[in-house]
Amino acid sequence: MATDGTEVLIRTVTQEEAAVLDGWLGLLKTGGSLQSGRIRKAELETQAKSVFGFFREALRAGGTDASGEAYGPLRDTLSDISRSRAIQGFTPTDTANFVLSLKEPIFDALNRVSATDASQIAAGTWTVSKVLDQLGLHTMEVFLQSREEIIGRQGEEIAELSTPVVRLWDGILALPLIGTLDSARTGVVMENLLQAIVDEEAEIAIIDITGVPTVDTLVAQHLLKAIAAARLMGADCIISGIRPQIAQTMVHLGVELNVVSKATLADAFALALRRTGRTVVRKPQAPSNEALR
Known part of the structure; x- marks a missing residue:
């Protein structure tokens, strides 16, 4: 048993x-x-x-x-x-x-x-x-x-933390992107950007891709989605941070963003100021005491 x-x-x-x-x-x-x-x-x-x-x-x-x-x-x-x-x-x-x-x-x-x-x-x-x-x-x-x-x-x-929307000026926003842009992150990017456009009544949004390691066809599609969504909300977009290596890759792949692009965020910001009727000028220096003597 x-x-x-x-x-x-x-x-x-x-x-x-x-x-x-x-x-x-x-x-x-x-x-x-x-x-x-x-x-x-x-x-x-x-x-x-x-x-x-x-x-x-x-x-x-x-x-x-x-x-x-x-x-x-x-x-x-x-x-x-x-x-x-x-x-x-x-x-x-x-x-x-x-x-x-x-x-x-x-x-x-x-x-x-x-x-x-x-x-x-x-x-x-x-x-x-x-x-x-x-x-x-x-x-x-x-x-x-x-x-x-x-x-x-x-x-x-x-x-959420890696896609902050920064207010550069009245009506001008900047969205610095760092890291790979995939489908899930694109949704977060669009949500944050569109909400900021509404909150700030922004006219121009600068999407800076300096921190994006590479731009291929898929990343370009994600960027175009964010740009199209911003345009529907009444804001024009400018892409900044196009490095020489990324430009060569995009040309080789035949990728077209169909949007104004600038090499640096500073250039994109200057263009945004001109589009909104603003300009930045250097303030004249006050004469020194020695010059008055």
Whole structure:
């Protein structure tokens, strides 16, 4: 008759509950979590005791089916811990070890409880490995998903910060672009530019591409979209920052922006001033005291 690993595991965890929890806490405290300074000892102990309590109750109520309803509270708790660790900057290894390190004290407990029966030890070892591996995978899935969400939000924030619209003069705006211009960023660029045109009642918008590493057909299309959107809002556009290398590349690819372009932002600003009927002149110097003598 085959040994029931589930019964062996439940009996072991019940009889050796205190020893298993103490052993697990000891491993967690000597691991890298506390040394990193990202979590306090009291918080780590609270998390471990909560997870172990739910694990014990789930074993008694639902056996070893980690995807079952009995394991719902445990999975929810592990999900919360994984999300918090993703925010705190824990590594995937630290997060996975939080669950997987529970194996060692349970293995030790199995050897104490079933020391004279190798089949029970083998069955219990296989069962606990299967359950904790499933819980470990769940923990990692939530951790990686949370980290991807964090990276996505940070990317959006960086995109917002990297596309500032600067007011150069009454009715004249400048949009300095730095880095690669892709479809997602084009949307942010257009949104910021159009909102600034409305807020400032701008007549001219200067799009400076000095910080754009290269301009190919795709980047040119994105620029044209931003220019067309600005024109629909009643603002003319000037492109500045066309470097010799970019000009050669655009000619080679047959890219045409169909918009006035200038080599520098200063040249584009001077043109914008002329278009709005303004001019900048040097103020005459006041005569020095020696010249009056």
